[in-house]
Amino acid sequence: MPHYVSAGSMPHKRHTQFRKPDGSLYAEQLFSTEGFSSDYSLLYHCHPPTRIIRTEAPYDVMPNIAEEKMLKHRSFEGFKIQPHADFLKSRVPVLVNNDCHIVLAAPSHSLKDYFYKNADADEMLFVHEGSGKLLTQYGELSFAYGDYLVIPRGCIYQLHFDGDINRLFIVESFSPIRYPKRYVSKWGQLLEHSPYCERDIRTPQQLNTVDEKGDFLIKTKKKGRMYHIHYGHHPFDVIGWDGCCYPFAFSIHDFEPITGRVHQPPPVHQTFEGNNFVVCSFVPRLFDYHPLSIPAPYNHSNIDSDELLYYVDGDFMSRKNVTRGMITLHPGGIPHGPHPGSVEKSIGAKETKELAVMVDTFHPLQLTIEALAIENEGYTMSWAE
Numbered sequence: 001m002p003h004y005v006s007a008g009s010m011p012h013k014r015h016t017q018f019r020k021p022d023g024s025l026y027a028e029q030l031f032s033t034e035g036f037s038s039d040y041s042l043l044y045h046c047h048p049p050t051r052i053i054r055t056e057a058p059y060d061v062m063p064n065i066a067e068e069k070m071l072k073h074r075s076f077e078g079f080k081i082q083p084h085a086d087f088l089k090s091r092v093p094v095l096v097n098n099d100c101h102i103v104l105a106a107p108s109h110s111l112k113d114y115f116y117k118n119a120d121a122d123e124m125l126f127v128h129e130g131s132g133k134l135l136t137q138y139g140e141l142s143f144a145y146g147d148y149l150v151i152p153r154g155c156i157y158q159l160h161f162d163g164d165i166n167r168l169f170i171v172e173s174f175s176p177i178r179y180p181k182r183y184v185s186k187w188g189q190l191l192e193h194s195p196y197c198e199r200d201i202r203t204p205q206q207l208n209t210v211d212e213k214g215d216f217l218i219k220t221k222k223k224g225r226m227y228h229i230h231y232g233h234h235p236f237d238v239i240g241w242d243g244c245c246y247p248f249a250f251s252i253h254d255f256e257p258i259t260g261r262v263h264q265p266p267p268v269h270q271t272f273e274g275n276n277f278v279v280c281s282f283v284p285r286l287f288d289y290h291p292l293s294i295p296a297p298y299n300h301s302n303i304d305s306d307e308l309l310y311y312v313d314g315d316f317m318s319r320k321n322v323t324r325g326m327i328t329l330h331p332g333g334i335p336h337g338p339h340p341g342s343v344e345k346s347i348g349a350k351e352t353k354e355l356a357v358m359v360d361t362f363h364p365l366q367l368t369i370e371a372l373a374i375e376n377e378g379y380t381m382s383w384a385e
Contacts (some may be wrong), residue, residue: 003188003198007139007207008240010044018044032245033122033152033176041243043137046211047233053215056228061221063093063101064369071333075379076371078104078310078325079167087111087159088219088226091170094371095308095329097363099276102308102327103170110160114217115235117156121172124272124279125149126252126357128312128325130166134159137238138246139204146252146312146355150177150272155247156218156235167325169310169357175275195256195271202249207241210234252312252355257285262293269358280358284314286351296346299337305360306331314354317346320382328379331364339382 011018018026027048032040043049076094083106084090090107101121110132131144134151135158143149151157171177183194190197212234220227250271258268269280287295296317307330316322320339330336338346 003201004242004244005203005246006240006242007204008044008209008238010042010240010242014042020046026239031152031154031243033154038176039244041138041241041245043238043241045233046209046237046239049231049235051232052229053232054230056230058225058227060224061226062224063096065096065366066369066372067367070364070367071331072380073331073334073336073382074329074367075376076327076329077323077374077376078169078327079323080374081106081370083108083164083166085109088116092370093368094327094374095365095367097361097365099174099361099363100274100359101170101172102359102365103168103172104325105166105168105170107159107161107166107168108164111158112160114219115156115158117218117220118151118153118172119220119222120153121174122153122177122274123149123151124171124173124177125151126169126171126310128167128169130161130163130168132159132161132166134247134249135236136204136247137236138241139207141202141204141247141249143249144251148250148252148271149247150250151247152176152245157247171274171277171279171359173274173277177272177274177279180270180273180278195258195268196250196254200250200254204246204248207238208236209239210236212237252281252283252357255281255283257283259286260288261290262288263295263297264288266358266360276363277359277361280360282309282354282356282358284351284353284355287346287349294343294347295349295352296338296343299335301335302330302332302360304332305362306365307336308359308361308365310357310359312355312357314352314356316354316356317342317349317352326376329365340384 027045029043081104087107091105093103095102127147134141216231271281272279309328311326
């Protein structure tokens, strides 16, 4: 991300000799997700991060596409995804396209037996249930209910949970996840009209250098295949780092809603963006204050985007029969809006306690076989009188 962070020890000048107490050199590594032309960090390892000692045959982890074309509203019960002890096996892709994958996960155990690296995609993990720590080469990030964890592609990590009840809503992005352009100055600072600022962004803390030899497995996903790569030194052997490319956390509870006299359009809720998609946060807020305002959202046509809403908590006045962890999908091409009776019912309401994450994609999403298994049948007819 744009602002500069440093931790631990490093030489005065980049790309110069940096020696250990015994006189041998630390190993410098440039980390970037867009070659040498964008944000980057420099990490200093006790040992070269290249010492592979063995590999295993890769296996396929591509999503199982069930439907490629659809033009009807859909709904899915996200909490029907069953818990799994293994972090990677707990991750279930439900809606995918060439820009991003939407994944649900219910890991019941911490990731401690191996490390994970997504070499294809930045990851945004929204923590619906659970708490713990994200461990990376950059240090630790504590997380809890309502946190977004944004992890650059190629970042090696482990998730340590405090308990066995954990629910994650995950977006895998095949482009960098960034702050919306309209929120930042040309120099990268979050502007005054942004609904959050740098004070709300939590960066890695407590850099812990692990200088150990052994057999350390990093499961690495690349082009729909999982590779098991064993290294001879612990990957968290970083003595210091600095730069602008690193994992960070942001709480949905720190998002400051933008309100007005009449109903505000969805872009006021935007939180992050990637190539051909945006992420929005719907948080508790006061309703519109025009004397004739209608708090319920107006009917709208998503001609050029699919709208996915992940329901977290609270009461949603525009939808009936909403459950925690539910996903609704309103595809581009046909209009959608409040359920019958919701508009009149909303008039006079002063505030909402709803909490949700929205992902709008500008290319159609495809359903996986696993999504069909948790679908609410008949949702498309729920607007019928």
